[in-house]
Amino acid sequence: MTFTKRIKSELLSSCDFKKNKIVYLKSIIFCSTLVESCDKQLYIQIKLTSFVRNVLNEIENDYTIHTMLSKDLIVLDFSHSKESGKTLWLLCNNFIENKVLTDIYNKNERREFMKASFILNGTMINPANSYHLEIKIHQREYCHTFCMMLNVFDIEFKKIKRGNFYIAYIKESDKIADYLRVVKASKSLMEFEDYRIIKEVRNKINRRQNYELANLSRTITTAVRQKREIEYILKTLKKEDCPKDLLQLMNLRLSTDNISLKELGDLHDPKLSKSSVNYKFKKIKTISENLRRR
Numbered sequence: 001m002t003f004t005k006r007i008k009s010e011l012l013s014s015c016d017f018k019k020n021k022i023v024y025l026k027s028i029i030f031c032s033t034l035v036e037s038c039d040k041q042l043y044i045q046i047k048l049t050s051f052v053r054n055v056l057n058e059i060e061n062d063y064t065i066h067t068m069l070s071k072d073l074i075v076l077d078f079s080h081s082k083e084s085g086k087t088l089w090l091l092c093n094n095f096i097e098n099k100v101l102t103d104i105y106n107k108n109e110r111r112e113f114m115k116a117s118f119i120l121n122g123t124m125i126n127p128a129n130s131y132h133l134e135i136k137i138h139q140r141e142y143c144h145t146f147c148m149m150l151n152v153f154d155i156e157f158k159k160i161k162r163g164n165f166y167i168a169y170i171k172e173s174d175k176i177a178d179y180l181r182v183v184k185a186s187k188s189l190m191e192f193e194d195y196r197i198i199k200e201v202r203n204k205i206n207r208r209q210n211y212e213l214a215n216l217s218r219t220i221t222t223a224v225r226q227k228r229e230i231e232y233i234l235k236t237l238k239k240e241d242c243p244k245d246l247l248q249l250m251n252l253r254l255s256t257d258n259i260s261l262k263e264l265g266d267l268h269d270p271k272l273s274k275s276s277v278n279y280k281f282k283k284i285k286t287i288s289e290n291l292r293r294r
Contacts, residue, residue: 003126007180007188011115012051014184020112021058022088027116028052029096030146033072033138037093042076051119063088110149115183117146124176127195133176134169143168153182223258226281229288230254236291243287249280 001009017024029035034045046052048069056067056074063085068075078089117135125132135157137143143166147157155178157168170176173196180189230250233242242250252267261281265272272280 003188003191004122004124006191007124007185008119008122010185010187011119011183015051015054015112015115015119017054017058020109020116021055021062022091023109023112024051024055024116025059025092027113027120028055028074029092030113030142031117031120031137035096037089037096040077040079040089042078042089042092044074044076045072046074046120047072048074049120051116059088107152110152111182111184114150114179118183127173127176127192127199131173131176132169132171133179134167137166137168138164140166142166153178155179155182219260220258222261223253226253226284229284232288233284233291243283246280246284246287249277250284 015024028044028046032044032046034043036043048071052074053069056069056076059065059076060067063081065081065085065088066077066079068077076092078085081089121136123134123136135146137146140161143159147159147168150157155170155175157170160167160169170179177189177192177196180192230253233250239247249264249268249272252264256264256267261277262274265274265277268277
């Protein structure tokens with residue numbers, strides 16, 4: 001099961017369809033490919049999932065609304081509904097015409113709307129690979145108002161047009177964790193945090209290894225250059241003509257593997273500090289360069 005399916009399964013199990021049926025109906029309209037109203041009938045083009053079926057069952061029972069269902073089209077017939085059904089008809093039409101979510105003002109209702117929107121049109125990439133959570137929205141106005149609605153939770157979704165759709169998305173791991181926390185997907189949040197910890201530890205290890213490799217590479221490069229300079233000096237000058245204060249260090253560099261300046265200083269008799277070793281190698285470099293200019 002993908003990470004997206006695990007989140008949806010957890011969210012679906014926590015839905016209170018009886019209490020939140022109107023908010024869920026709005027989310028169905030919000031996430032639909034096409035919605036139209038005509039002659040007391042509401043046409044909603046959306047995939048018929050278990051979530052959609054549960055919402056429609058509650059609406060049909062409470063408002064005496066007749067529903068006609070097909071694979072990806074729902075027809076809600078309000079022509080024989082009771083008074084409360086007529087109120088719902090007006091509410092749905094207002095929601096469709098104005099394309100605003102301001103009437104979902106209660107924080108809990110907004111939480112349920114966010115939850116339903118993800119169940120219907122949400123996707124999340126496996127956090128083991130990268131961080132990306134998105135909700136596909138079919139109309140620009142809805143996408144804008146959806147992002148504005150989430151400000152109450154301090155979750156800032158970004159918007160982008162992809163083909164004929166609009167995408168509200170977040171890529172920051174902290175914001176994704178906040179979103180999962182808001183919609184109360186606690187199991188998914190714990191799993192996500194586990195991935196984050198593993199990734200953070202792995203990145204720290206990689207950074208450390210890269211740092212150590214870079215240091216080793218610099219040490220080897222420096223040692224090879226220094227050996228070449230020493231070999232050129234010994235090839236050009238007689239041993240007795242070489243500076244006596246540098247001779248021991250030159251022999252140490254030639255006789256040892258590619259060790260660091262500090263390690264060379266420790267082997268020297270008497271011991272030298274790293275800065276002293278570095279100073280002596282600068283003198284060796286100068287001698288080598290002067291000899292090459294002759």
